Amino acid sequence: MERPEGWADEAKLDETTRLDLYRKQSAIRQFEQRAYDLFLQNLVKGTSHLSLGQEAVAAGFGAAMRYDDFSFCTYRGHAHTLVRGASMTGLMAELLGRSNGILAGKGGSMHLTSTEHYAMGSYAIVGAHLPIAAGAAWAAQERGTGQVAVCFFGDGTTNIGAFHEAINLATVWKLPVVFVCENNLYMEYTPISSVTAVEHPAAQRAAAYGLEPLIVDGNDVDEVYGIATTYIERARAGEGPALIEAKTYRKGGHSRADPAKYRPPEEVESWLARDPIDLYRARLLELGFEAAVLDDIDAQVLVEVNRATEEAKAAPPPSKDLIYTDVWADGGSQWRN
Amino acid sequence: MERPEGWADEAKLDETTRLDLYRKQSAIRQFEQRAYDLFLQNLVKGTSHLSLGQEAVAAGFGAAMRYDDFSFCTYRGHAHTLVRGASMTGLMAELLGRSNGILAGKGGSMHLTSTEHYAMGSYAIVGAHLPIAAGAAWAAQERGTGQVAVCFFGDGTTNIGAFHEAINLATVWKLPVVFVCENNLYMEYTPISSVTAVEHPAAQRAAAYGLEPLIVDGNDVDEVYGIATTYIERARAGEGPALIEAKTYRKGGHSRADPAKYRPPEEVESWLARDPIDLYRARLLELGFEAAVLDDIDAQVLVEVNRATEEAKAAPPPSKDLIYTDVWADGGSQWRN
Amino acid sequence: MAELTYRDAVAAGIAQEMRRDDNVYFIGEDVAAAGGVFKTTGGLLETFGPRRVRDTPISEEAIVGAVMGAAMAGLRPVGEVMFSDFFATCWDIVANQVAKTRYMTNGQVTLPLVLRSANGGGLRFGAQHSQAVENWAMAIPGLKVVAPSTPADVKGLLAASIRDDDPVVFLEAKSLYATKGEVPDDEHVEPLGRAVVHGDGDDVVLIALASMVPKALEAAQRLRVEHDIGCRVVDLRSLVPLDMSTILEAVGATGRVFTVEENPRLCGWGAEISSIVAEEAFYDLDGPIVRITTPHVPLPAAETLEDEAIPSVERIVDTVVKEQ
Amino acid sequence: MAELTYRDAVAAGIAQEMRRDDNVYFIGEDVAAAGGVFKTTGGLLETFGPRRVRDTPISEEAIVGAVMGAAMAGLRPVGEVMFSDFFATCWDIVANQVAKTRYMTNGQVTLPLVLRSANGGGLRFGAQHSQAVENWAMAIPGLKVVAPSTPADVKGLLAASIRDDDPVVFLEAKSLYATKGEVPDDEHVEPLGRAVVHGDGDDVVLIALASMVPKALEAAQRLRVEHDIGCRVVDLRSLVPLDMSTILEAVGATGRVFTVEENPRLCGWGAEISSIVAEEAFYDLDGPIVRITTPHVPLPAAETLEDEAIPSVERIVDTVVKEQ
């Protein structure tokens, strides 16, 4: 696949951007490792879906988005919500089901949302958020706000009907939306290749919607940032949607219940050798960044994660009254008089 | 698009086949014209969807199918059900809501079915029958019956999710199913081009499922028969599904309620000049068939249509007891004791 | 006041709100250039232009999804699902996304949207184009459910639904599209959640919705004249919010309750109301609560069968006479 | 007799039928190689091979559509919809196609198929993975609806559902997967449509389904011991067919009816049964019929909230004590 014109050249990324990309990945990584620890301590209730190993995708797109661009993601959405600037305490507390959770415990780990940061929600039923993201893009188009919607989903999602409907509509209406398929090779426990008619489940379908086939190394955050910037800005300029397939891999299982035994060891090893954060750290060092600067970022993040953990653990569970709030815009749940 | 190898050569079609193709088209045409007359007499209740002008598709595929191949079609399904050998009286009576209707009046014009002839139903919600046809093909594959499923649908159907899900599954499981998109350029009243990301809504999406792009002149019954035979037999031989786009045009409106004023007159004229039956008659005459033979077929069909009409009109409405039959396999509708 | 059809009142209601609020948009299949397959939205494209009134592909998930996303992002969109049976093709977006997102996000997301649809039988369209699905929507927490019985209510309740900050499933009775009635020319908005009581008979209350209201009214008339049974008829107008106080008042006044509903028998709104009454007004009841419904079968197509399956004036009268 | 979990009884039921009938096939997402995300179908792939036990793409419409088409064409397939919430993504195929096709074709098409799914809350999965949707299915004519409460019933009722010539929606309570019970080793088939009555208290009847059955039983125990209230508990086991004669008998014996259901309040099976009782057994009633349900809200995720929302033993006891 040729690099399209205007694809931001990674060699030209400035220092601030690079450190931001590093920080975002570090934040995701440390946040999720902590979430995993808390899960082992039986403090995370319900399910949870980590994207350890996939940090570069959320980080690269997160850095490329304007503060008020809309983002939509899945149940595997800690990363995508964090990078928009949502409160770490709020996110951690939501996983723990505490009153200071970002959804006050009502939504849970699969529905993280921070509209204040234009993180428009995590959607737990495969495919549903693609048309919803298209709708937000439609509103942006009509209201002339210049916002772009970015919609993250997995490889498995490319086989559900809503994928098809949403991308067709987005093209026909030339909506400012960028669809990002994080191809981590697996659905829950089943390899995508075993149930998909084409090898590249997103890229090889782009032509069905009149779009270019786009694949990016999802473990190289500079590459991700580059393609993200290019297509987000094209969309913002009124040139319509894009569908980008980012190849990546999750280090662990699909969800907390999954030891991920179904993956060939060689495959796992070869991907673990391409850890996006290790790769990026090495690149930055090579480019002359000081190890101390990076360590400092990691340390700052750790402080933040520690604080978030403490604040979350210290908070009480949500008040039972919340059960009856916010079904309706009036704040309540009355369906009768 | 190149003619794939093995595409049956229309020049080689034998006389019997040709007359069969003529007869099938004549039967559809005369049946539907009669249905339209009865509608004008207010004898057809509910809705009805004619495929006048699209006869060559159903006829060509009908002739190419083995007697026990499964067919699945839409609310616009008189043609596709007739060509399988279903009773003309039964079909006409169903349109009139009579007791001798093929569904005893319970289904109505949009659900014509004759399982005895492997006409597995007409489906009135866009897209639903594509996965169902795939399922029938799956059963045929597993049971080793050698049956192929043929599934007809319109251009508008290519934008609904079920289209995408069904074709992907069919390819992955290498199912013996042939998907036939009758592209008549319109959904109900809206041109398909105005709401679709690509020009050829089926053919340009075939690659998304690892299939060849196939387009056929849907007003040339020999061409249709040729491509139908080829891909049905390939499917039967275990080579998997196909997706064929047949370009055609409906002479009238979408349904009885529609005067079809939304179409540019030049477009209508140019297509009316390519009436599939006129074209075929001309070709047969050119090939040396006698006009009298063709007239005789038309006359036989007319006798049949007349008989069907009379038998349908003479029958009483269905007995009210039928409301309570055949919800369940035991013949009844009891949901409690 | 002008006399309008129920059909024309739809466009009137949408137009009133589009004129008032630039954020009101309207999309659906064949709704713009063609004015809707039931001709309910004619003229809107001409008046409001191709950006605010748009045809979509046949992609119900995309339609409802786009409406939801747009509502999150500043529009106040109206989407048409051509026949209410097709809600099944986008039920995930309706029932799992639209209905639940405000709650799940602890109120972060507000969804001021309307999903309009042609509902119910009577046109011999068969089992996949004739369902009355108000109970599907009523069963889902987070959806308001509105179903008018008159042209004036179509305009007024549709306007209120568009102004409402919650998602509303607005079900138009396709068998009533051709009916006529006076509709205020001026701005007309009817609050959601208020039932209307017709008559003041003391013997029985008939509780009805949408297409069943004219039938219940005619039955009430015949019951009075032919059987000397005094009825009052409650036109629910919306199922959510539900005007239980009006219902319970009518129960108190009569002691005998009959619900008249078009949906198939099991788990309909009639069951819901009956069970609320059996719980809260048990001691007001003078006898069994009787539900008059379509039997629990898919709707048959043929005229004679469909007419027999859907509750008729005849059946209402006979049932009340027999049970009362 | 062996002690099995509710979870393992699923595979036992499917295996029994696959062994008996070569036309029984099983498909779904992650069901074969992985043995199901709830580990309900482990070992089936190994025993019956990759043709009869197959993983599918994430394409619920294709799964259910394929199951339907295969059932028309000679198989007796079982399809898994991973969480019952996802029925919304294929509701058209379930409610409009599977349920109606036999009727619409005047009996030409027979659909011997089962759609299994993990139903209900209790695992803190939030509003899109915890719904109890038995009422969605019950509202659709043409679907049988089965929901077992014990491992033995999982095996026996699943076997009967597979043998049944009609489409069955088989809802497994995910909160019960880890529970254990004696399950017959030999061929075990429980007929559909027979409720089971536990106890013979004369004061009240608690009518419950699936996950609510163990809670109702525990509540009954406490009501007897702590409050001297004699209960009988009806475990419905299937909603369609519905064993109304057993229910009406229990109503007659007690005069006070409490339904205990997990689905949100409006239009649940409790409303249906309550309204039938209010119509047919009105004169047997000694007081209001009371429904104990999840409130009409999407289910919240946090432990404390979820536990409060879903009916608990506590709430059942308190409600009965207060209302009785």
Ligand SMILES: Cc1ncc(C[n+]2csc(CCOP(=O)(O)OP(=O)(O)O)c2C)c(N)n1
């Ligand atoms: C419609 C639907 N079907 C099934 C599921 C269960 N499920 C949750 S995640 C998942 C796998 C999704 O795979 P992919 O899209 O590749 O995303 P990933 O988890 O790899 O990020 C499945 C099948 C669901 N949530 N929604």
Ligand SMILES: Cc1ncc(C[n+]2csc(CCOP(=O)(O)OP(=O)(O)O)c2C)c(N)n1
């Ligand atoms: C899911 C769904 N949406 C909308 C409709 C209403 N509808 C019936 S036919 C039709 C147009 C279908 O167009 P196409 O697939 O091109 O078939 P054609 O009618 O041209 O044969 C529409 C929108 C429907 N039946 N089902």
Ligand SMILES: [Mg+2]
């Ligand atoms: Mg994946």
Ligand SMILES: [Mg+2]
């Ligand atoms: Mg068409």
